[in-house]
Amino acid sequence: MMISKKMQDALNSQLNKELFSSYLYLAMAAYFEEENLTGMARWMKLQSDEEHVHAMKFYDFIIRVGARVKLEKLEKPQEKWESPQSAFEAALEHEKFITKSINELLDLAVVEKDHATSTFLHWFVDEQVEEEATAAEIVENFKLVGESKSGLFMLDRELGRRGSVPQA
Ligand SMILES: [Fe+2]
Ligand SMILES: [Fe+2]
Numbered sequence: 001m002m003i004s005k006k007m008q009d010a011l012n013s014q015l016n017k018e019l020f021s022s023y024l025y026l027a028m029a030a031y032f033e034e035e036n037l038t039g040m041a042r043w044m045k046l047q048s049d050e051e052h053v054h055a056m057k058f059y060d061f062i063i064r065v066g067a068r069v070k071l072e073k074l075e076k077p078q079e080k081w082e083s084p085q086s087a088f089e090a091a092l093e094h095e096k097f098i099t100k101s102i103n104e105l106l107d108l109a110v111v112e113k114d115h116a117t118s119t120f121l122h123w124f125v126d127e128q129v130e131e132e133a134t135a136a137e138i139v140e141n142f143k144l145v146g147e148s149k150s151g152l153f154m155l156d157r158e159l160g161r162r163g164s165v166p167q168a
Helices: 005-035 038-065 084-111 115-145 149-157
Strands: none
Touching: 005 038, 005 084, 038 115, 038 149, 084 115, 115 149
């Protein structure tokens, strides 16, 4: 294979994290359904799909470099959040955790002079900038809405207009 055993393990670990992200956002979608916030539920379902696409990018890359895909157990995601805002705050915190993980992967690729993996990871570095910015913007929108019921209704409508996810 074109990559080290250590890199293979690290890439498989990131594959698991992307699948967990998909699982977590699906749990958030179900939470929003229960709260009758169908626009936010739709947004989170699309986010879950997007994370599955990320996971598949890792899957395809691992295969392409002749390494072995190893699927591990998925952690059980949280089911309830204190408020819609706190669910999006948790999503932002999760994206920060993923950014850190991608950066550590890239650090390893640089140390190993693994140019193939470094180049592959650059897409994810850019993607994480987008992911954090989007989540942060939504959290800011919640802060503007405050306790306003009509504001929450408008924000739900707005988030429900999100377009579908392009496939990898
Ligand atoms: Fe992701
Ligand atoms: Fe993400």
